[in-house]
Amino acid sequence: MASKARKATPKTAASVAKNAAVATERDRTPLCLVNPDGSVVKGAKLPVIPDADLKRLFEVMLQNREIDERMLTVQRQGRIGFYMQSRGEEGSILGAAYATTKADWLFLCYRELASLLWRGMTLQTFANQLFGNRQDLVKGRQMPCHYTDRAIGLVSISSPVSTQIPQAAGVGWAMKLKGEENVSLCFMGEGGTAEGDFHCGMNFAAVYKANVVFVCRNNGWAISTPAEVQSASETFAMKARAYGMPGVLVDGGDIFAMIAATREAVERARKGEGPTLIEARTYRFSAHSSSDDPSVYRDEKADQAKFAHMDPLPRLRNFLKHRELWSQEWEQSVVTKIQDQLATAIKLAETMDLPQTETVFEDVYKELPWHLREEKNEALRHKQKPVHGVVNATSSAKG
Amino acid sequence: MASKARKATPKTAASVAKNAAVATERDRTPLCLVNPDGSVVKGAKLPVIPDADLKRLFEVMLQNREIDERMLTVQRQGRIGFYMQSRGEEGSILGAAYATTKADWLFLCYRELASLLWRGMTLQTFANQLFGNRQDLVKGRQMPCHYTDRAIGLVSISSPVSTQIPQAAGVGWAMKLKGEENVSLCFMGEGGTAEGDFHCGMNFAAVYKANVVFVCRNNGWAISTPAEVQSASETFAMKARAYGMPGVLVDGGDIFAMIAATREAVERARKGEGPTLIEARTYRFSAHSSSDDPSVYRDEKADQAKFAHMDPLPRLRNFLKHRELWSQEWEQSVVTKIQDQLATAIKLAETMDLPQTETVFEDVYKELPWHLREEKNEALRHKQKPVHGVVNATSSAKG
């Protein structure tokens, strides 16, 4: 973009208004390959996915939904401090995750549990984190739903919105500098696109053609704030243009479309051709978090009905039915199994001790400096009893 | 951008690559109404500008250039600590400024002296700021070229790049909230578009349709960094699309084009129709600042020749000649006059005392709190002699 003298015929009228950022029909239309009733969209070319994988993806969707319901109940019972559901967004999350491998690093916003289940995070690891117990991989240091699991390529989840975006760009850039074909897959919410970090991350990724794929889950809401307050642009995918990066709008209820779009983006990234921004159009069927009450700011009943067609689970079920890959008994057995496994994991996690007081002082630095040695001793001399049942219903914003 | 169910036919192929952010010919072509030789571009409709104004604009261009040369010399003599030139960019700066009035607040990057001369900042005010003397409107608190002059609508210039962008959006938003038709005019460099603040400011301005016009001076360089490192997008004007805002690319050597584009943008803003991003394609003919040495990172001689056609001064002179509004004597008299006036202003500014020690403690807060009263007394007890001639040639980045 240097000031090169260009030879084109000069424009002779400002026509600012005509130059406005109008989206074309193509910009506005989400990619969709499978209809809500499970039928294939006319003319669509489905991505190649083995039947076993399709069934496994459906299983994880079911599991995710069971886990969501169960953990919200556990939270309501005051047994864990916080929970965030992802009902209705599992399709796009799983679709994106499916297009990557464990060698591809994963940066999450926080609502992408399904991607971790897909990658094989164990239920025990999951439950330990929610209870913040002694076996929790993050040593009970973070709120529930802030997982880190290096074994499956999951980077540490942070509450501050969008800080992961430039970091993911940095990882994708490092992969490229090292000559690797790995990619970094980075989720964000549509609310997160308003932060300065979104801009920095997208820009660096594009300038250096980093191996990164950005997935923006546009679920319509950032807590109580509707997506139209976040940006005046017609779609979030269009924001890619500001960075000279391809942007694709996808029907987030259609896991096939998500897989197709993400595969293409991942392939480009692996080849060193740079990043892509994918907008997954979805709906946040659940509350923002266990601290939230959406009935204050939206018409829950009407909206649930209005957006029902965007739910990826019945859509995939319908597709599997068409392919004769589904049966009621199978679905029931998956649900029963996850309920049992979850019950076991919760029980174990809940009865496990909290981390020991001295762990508060570990990992601030690689080694314990003098002042933390002193402070550790002070803490040990004055060990406190855990305060149970401190309710945080004062805020609906945590996470 | 809420997740509304849209009725369009679904897209059936991801084709990420095809969706890429390709600029159209229209995007790539700067608006140009007057050719470098002063002739009007075929088919162009020139903005209406009274002859007297045209001559006055040319005068200010000449003045700006004289001032630039003179002050750099004064800096080289060690009489002021720092200076920033704007040679070759006066046209776009003046064009944008001409499209506004003093009631329209002005946010500068730092290289837009011409806009202040146009608005009537006196040479004495200017010189006092450069010498940081007792009469300096900012009380000798800021480096040279960091003017503030409320009388002409100039907000305080800050060194940190791009912080003015959300602030200008806030002022334009305040104007709108108050039901005023004023606008806020905000300059930035193309380097500044990489900062998070650019994103925040553009986004808020567009969401709230603030009364603001953004002018990005793309002079090809941010100190030693070429514009192509700042963004992978083909133009900076295209960044407007990410915000649902019109973006216009303008030949910055053509003051007529700048006036036309800015007038249209200002009009839209006054009517409450929201912000515009204008990219003025120019070339930074001078060094970044008095601390910089561009020969280290670019081929000075070749580039000066290559970009000569982008200089707005000969272009306007040629136009005036065509219109018989120019004479050598007139130009010479303008130059001589500004030289004289400047000499007088410099002399006065240079002989004026520095601010008094106690002023260091004023304006931190509206009133002096106890600790600053104490510190003021300490400073008065230990008054130091000014350290003259401390050279800052260690860095080329200041400003």
Next chain:
Amino acid sequence: MQAVQQKAPPMAQTQTMNIIQAVNDALKIQMRKDPRVLVMGEDVGKFGGVFRATQGLYQEFGPNRAIDTPLSEGGIIGTAIGMAIYGLRPVAEIQFADYIFPAFDQLVNEAAKYRYRSGGQYPCPLIVRTPYGGGIRGGHYHSQSPEAYFIHTPGLKVVCPATPYDAKGLLLAAMRQDDPVIFFEPKRMYRAAKGEVPTGDYEVPLEQAKVTREGKHVTLIAWGAMWHTVSEFAETLAKDGISAEVLDLRTLWPVDLTTILKSVEKTGRAVIVHEAPRTCGFGAELSALIHERAMLKLEAPVQRVTGFDTPFPYSLEHDYMPSVSRMRAAVDRTLNY
């Protein structure tokens, strides 16, 4: 517990309020009086804020004065600065103090320096309200107490009420002065602290600490949520025959050093309690100031009981937060020096 300091002006009509209600009341009163005042931030409009501090403002004052913003702290503070220098009186909310850092540059390099660097031509009367502090199981990012960063920044005022009465009075005072103010609200006490608050208009002047309990053996210095813990602690000390004087600083900077020194010179001992990490926390400044100016009156070095120098943990926040037993040890250190 709050009887000592909740003295309302005589005859004023009062009502029991918590801190949320007190803040809400202050905003309403000032928005009715001054059309330049508006509130803005994430979820502050229709929803009334995630802690509900701005509830009802959207309904009463409309979307142009109770503004839902994009999720961008830099944008909120950056545009609010623009509004403030243009003559409006924005009261920006940062949803949690932990999220104030994307706006840090706008606060410390811009808002704090606007009046100064413009030679007094552009004052920047911006208020930033933000809930701070731990004890709500918020982990790293819903628990921080970042006041020291702002106290270290010339040009900002830093206020932190502990009670509903002070929350309302200090916020009203802050909205009526002309410098940028970071207004930290103790989220743990948002609903837990209740007290009688005048329903009408009043101000609690900035830059004045309050002696909330008189005592003679040791001065306990606190603010915000910790003032409550410290006040309870002082009661238990009394049972052991130790008479503690308790100070609620209320305005952290510029601090009311006169009141502090008067108390410490009387008791000869001081313990400062805060939630933020110890190192370079505000306790360090207070300790330095007291030692510099009252060393000869001190029976023992000033003690600090603070959050530890680690990120704020989740499961073990009970071990992290300044505890009564650590406070007791600190008091004992001053008594047995």
Next chain:
Amino acid sequence: MQAVQQKAPPMAQTQTMNIIQAVNDALKIQMRKDPRVLVMGEDVGKFGGVFRATQGLYQEFGPNRAIDTPLSEGGIIGTAIGMAIYGLRPVAEIQFADYIFPAFDQLVNEAAKYRYRSGGQYPCPLIVRTPYGGGIRGGHYHSQSPEAYFIHTPGLKVVCPATPYDAKGLLLAAMRQDDPVIFFEPKRMYRAAKGEVPTGDYEVPLEQAKVTREGKHVTLIAWGAMWHTVSEFAETLAKDGISAEVLDLRTLWPVDLTTILKSVEKTGRAVIVHEAPRTCGFGAELSALIHERAMLKLEAPVQRVTGFDTPFPYSLEHDYMPSVSRMRAAVDRTLNY
């Protein structure tokens, strides 16, 4: 003046260098040894940095290891964090410390907490080099000394060399340990401070202060550019028969308290000198620590001579910067207490 502390390892080959050259040399040595190391920042590549600290690296290591970035501190630090957790060793330059604030959130909420919040799974060995301090007629935004903000942030190490020898040795040590380090370079002394520096590889260990002058009446504590002023000041004191011990902290956090206490316990008096504003500056922490731990050995309260609590001025920076006459007054206060 630098003779005392510039003792090179015996037999090592040395060369006269200034701080810029020493930094450059450290980067070159480490980049040759460790292919994971890269430098990145505004103008650091082809141009070699606006202070020329990275000169020649682009030519020797190419554009992938001496990287010119967009003008975006948030992007620089954010992506550098990604690189660091992925196993590279980025050394990011922030052109002036005054411009570190757009990256503040990434530094204090992210880099500082990465190892901790991931339970040790993701260390973040990021180095941020940045020139700080006044005395170059830089006004508000080319003069600030923001070390206290980072010292207050658990998880960061803060280093600040005063001499070429230490600049090289500390930077080499910093690049070889595994925690994020903010490395403040005294820009006023970049070219002014010269000394003999070994041309080969060596480290100056972090977290160790240095007694650069022995004395018995008062301890003068400083770092970075102020260490030079303080050292000269100590000479003038000697002429008046006052024997000052001078400490160069070198690593600010974790600070070498042992060395500080040892000196202060010996002299009974301490004066801390820094450029940053006094309030909540690092001097406050040092003062608190010394009083807490050595009060009975103190003949007088610890004194602070610092920048004033105002934005950094331009024309009057000579009045703003800690001056020898203010230092003298502080020493006198400790002597005549």
